[in-house]
Amino acid sequence: MAEYDLVCDACHEPLATEDAVISWTARDGAESGFALTHAAHAPAGATEKLAVRGVVSPNGYLRFVNERVGSRIADTEPLRAILSALAPFVMRPDNPTEMDSMRAASFGARLGVKPGTQPSALAGGAQEKQEGGK
Numbered sequence: 001m002a003e004y005d006l007v008c009d010a011c012h013e014p015l016a017t018e019d020a021v022i023s024w025t026a027r028d029g030a031e032s033g034f035a036l037t038h039a040a041h042a043p044a045g046a047t048e049k050l051a052v053r054g055v056v057s058p059n060g061y062l063r064f065v066n067e068r069v070g071s072r073i074a075d076t077e078p079l080r081a082i083l084s085a086l087a088p089f090v091m092r093p094d095n096p097t098e099m100d101s102m103r104a105a106s107f108g109a110r111l112g113v114k115p116g117t118q119p120s121a122l123a124g125g126a127q128e129k130q131e132g133g134k
């Protein structure tokens, strides 16, 4: 099983993002019972269902997180587990930007910074401060 594979909360079988739904119950302004399951295995009592394929893009993930922040959530642990399980699909550690930053670091450069660029006075000051704190 690959590192990124999901598991259904109901049947504990592997779960593809295309077949997965996040479901929960919204009642009296509070949310509870978050579950990540096959579409067919969502808890019967759930009032909300969201296809995971829409949540594993950066915008979809951010929208889902933003909608939860500030909500009253009865049991945060299942939601935390779902956010952790989906995060690698959104922020893949092997994505091209990460690879480029590692390649740049291999010869002492930083991604997005022209070689030979000197840090600004402000950045330099921040660095000195940090070193002074050692």
Ligand SMILES: [Zn+2]
Residues within 6 Å of the ligand: 008, 009, 010, 011, 012, 013, 037, 038, 041
């Ligand atoms: Zn299942």
